[in-house]
Every structure is written in structure tokens, then in C-alpha cells.
Amino acid sequence: MLDALADGPVAGPELAADLDVSRAAVWNHVEALREAGVAVESTDDGYAVTDVTGYSAEALAFGLDAPFAVEYRDSVGSTNDLARDLAAEGAGDVAVVADEQTASRGRLDREWVSPPGGVWLSVVCRPDVPPAHAPAYTLAMAVAVARACREAGVDARIKWPNDVLAGDDGGARGGRKLCGVLTEMEGEADRISWLVVGVGLNANVDPDDLPAGADATSLLAERGDPVDRRVLVQRVLEGFDDLRGDLRGAVSAWEEYADTVGRRVRVDTPGGVVEGEAVGVEFPGALVVDTGAETVRVTAGDCEHLRPVDGGD
Structure with missing residues (x-):
């Protein structure tokens, strides 16, 4: 129905014929779309979508220029967990979205507070690549999130390997955490079976609802007004x-x-602490660090930005 209505007004009989359903079924589906936040009006030329303000599977799918089916929940324990279940059942190219998570987690099993208003999103993929390439998907998602946040008016930047930051602390250690990306996978030695890339983005989260002492922020806090989460999710998925x-x-x-x-x-890192200047990143996502004595390529670890040794910016 959403696809049929995408190009403008369509008469009821035409919809029924194209979809091979009854006129009553067309009316029932139109009512379901309206309940999901998709404004469908009856015009002289037929049914037409006039506004999309809801945050639902139907609203998120309407106008989405990416090949993802949308699985929406008002509340879920973890979008990554649900995405993993769907992947185990054979699903692919599915975006799991929730308004709230009640048992979410971040990288290294850290707690991630996920109240209503954020973008809690996990994408199921089945890429035909070796497992060694999986880190590149984390970086790709971080770029997609940063671009979408910038489109929303927030100067987002990325901290290796999986954080998106906003704001500034004077140039020494970077901004406050806006988003985290968590990638999980299952596969064999030479190929990935499935990959789940999860996003926890503090979109319209009130600053008072952010975890105390976590140096976190939200798009709402940075912008001063709410962002259209539907458009934000679509831009992230498309990117x-x-x-x-x-x-x-x-x-x-x-x-x-x-x-x-x-x-x-x-x-x-699992092999010890590496300290120095980050000078680049290499495919599929290794951070290149100049320690002064050698150049080290770090493939996994918990990264902390340090103040310059001379105390300046």
C-alpha cells in the first residue's frame, strides 16, 4: 500500500486492482496507515499521502531509499538481540527500530541508557565478505550517523572505533558522546553468515534523562529543539x-x-596499552598509532583521547 501511494493520488478501485484485494481491504489498510502516523487523505483523484509524522514501521518505510524492511517496536529489551534472533531465522536487510530499550548494552557489555526519544536501531546484513572485514561496517555506520547528525545541524565527529561525538571540551579530548555503534556477527572462517550493526543515538533525549557523569549529550541538547526522528533514521539507513x-x-x-x-x-588492547599519536586508520578499521618508538596498528581496544603532553590544545 505504501509503495502504491508513493507517486501521488491513486483511486480506490485502481488500488484494489493493482494490489488484488477488495475495496474494503483497501479502506482497512488506509485506516491502519493513519493509525501508524501516515496521513492519508481521500481526494477527488483518490487516496494521497499528505503528511508523515508518526514513528512506526509504516512511517519509517514510506519514502525510504534503501532496501531495508522495517521491524518496529514501541519497547524492546535490545534491538540488537531482536535483530540477532531475526538473523538466526534467516532474515537479511532488516532494520529493527524501537522507541525504547529496556535491556540495552554498549561495547564491552557496558550499560547503555535507552529512554524513549532516542534512535535505537539495529540492521541485519548478510554480506558476502570474510569476517576480517566486519570492522569496516562499524566505521561505515559511524560515518552514516555523523552525516545524518550534521544534516540535522549538529557538528558530529567520530572517535575510534565506535563513538560519535558532539560539542567540544576546548579541543583537548573531543566532545561529548552522542552515539555508540555495536557490531555483532556470526560466521565461518572464510565468510560472514550474518552481521548486526546496532546504533544507540541520543536523539530527542532530554539532558536530564542522560546518565549522570557519563559525559553524554543528545541532539536535543545540542540543537535546542527536537529532531525529526523518522527522517534521521531514514538518512542513517540510506547512508x-x-x-x-x-x-x-x-x-x-x-x-x-x-x-x-x-x-x-x-x-x-588485549596485548597491553598503546600510547602515542593517532595518525590514521587502515582498512578494515585498524587505528595507526605513532608511539614515538614505532608505528603500531591497533585492531581492537578501548581508546581514550589524551591531553597534549605540553598541556596545550
Whole structure:
């Protein structure tokens, strides 16, 4: 029905014929769309979508220029968990979206507060690439989020490997955390079976609802007014869809938005602490750090931005 209405007014009999359903079924579907926040009016020329203000599967799917089916929940424990369940059942190219998460988590199993108003989103993919390329999808999603936030008027930048920041602390350690990206996968030695890329974006989250002491922010706090979450989700999905088709280009794009490159960093890796200046990122997502004694390529770890050794900016 959404696809049939996308190009303008369509008469009821024409809709019924095109969709091979009864006129009563057309009316029932139109009412369902209205309840989901899609304004459908009856005009002299037929049914026409005049406004989309809801936050629902139907509203998010209308006008989405990316090949993702949308699975929406008002509340869910974790969009990543639901996405993993769908992936295990064979699903692919599905975007799981929720208004609220009650049992969400971040990277390294850290708690992630997910009250209503945020963008809690997980994408199920089945890419034909080796598991070693999985980190590039995290970077691609971070770029998609940063671009969507900038379109919304917030100067977003990316901290390696999976945080999107906004605001500034004077140039020393970067901004406050706006979004985190969590990627999970299942596969064999030579190929990925499925990949889930989760996004926790503080969109219209009131500053009072952000975790105390977490140095977090939201688009609402940065802008001073709410953002259209429907449009925001669509831009993220469309951007990610474009970037996943060119993973090397996605890694290059990541450097354009990077807040980490050029800073002194301390990275806690499984093999020990690496400290020095971050000088770049290499495919599929390794952070290149100049320690002064050697150049180290870090593939996994917890990164902290440090103040410059001379105490300046």
C-alpha cells in the first residue's frame, strides 16, 4: 500500500486492482496507515499521502531509499538481540527500530541508557565478505550517523572505533558522546553468515534523562529543539546502505569525520596499552598509532583521547 501511494493520488478501485484485494481491504489498510502516523487523505483523484509524522514501521518505510524492511517496536529489551534472533531465522536487510530499550548494552557489555526519544536501531546484513572485514561496517555506520547528525545541524565527529561525538571540551579530548555503534556477527572462517550493526543515538533525549557523569549529550541538547526522528533514521539507513557497497571508501570517509586522528591517545588492547599519536586508520578499521618508538596498528581496544603532553590544545 505504501509503495502504491508513493507517486501521488491513486483511486480506490485502481488500488484494489493493482494490489488484488477488495475495496474494503483497501479502506482497512488506509485506516491502519493513519493509525501508524501516515496521513492519508481521500481526494477527488483518490487516496494521497499528505503528511508523515508518526514513528512506526509504516512511517519509517514510506519514502525510504534503501532496501531495508522495517521491524518496529514501541519497547524492546535490545534491538540488537531482536535483530540477532531475526538473523538466526534467516532474515537479511532488516532494520529493527524501537522507541525504547529496556535491556540495552554498549561495547564491552557496558550499560547503555535507552529512554524513549532516542534512535535505537539495529540492521541485519548478510554480506558476502570474510569476517576480517566486519570492522569496516562499524566505521561505515559511524560515518552514516555523523552525516545524518550534521544534516540535522549538529557538528558530529567520530572517535575510534565506535563513538560519535558532539560539542567540544576546548579541543583537548573531543566532545561529548552522542552515539555508540555495536557490531555483532556470526560466521565461518572464510565468510560472514550474518552481521548486526546496532546504533544507540541520543536523539530527542532530554539532558536530564542522560546518565549522570557519563559525559553524554543528545541532539536535543545540542540543537535546542527536537529532531525529526523518522527522517534521521531514514538518512542513517540510506547512508549506511551506500557505504556498505564500498567498504574501502567507507574507511576513507571515516577519516574525514575522525576526531581521533591527530590526537594523542591511550588504547587499552588485549596485548597491553598503546600510547602515542593517532595518525590514521587502515582498512578494515585498524587505528595507526605513532608511539614515538614505532608505528603500531591497533585492531581492537578501548581508546581514550589524551591531553597534549605540553598541556596545550
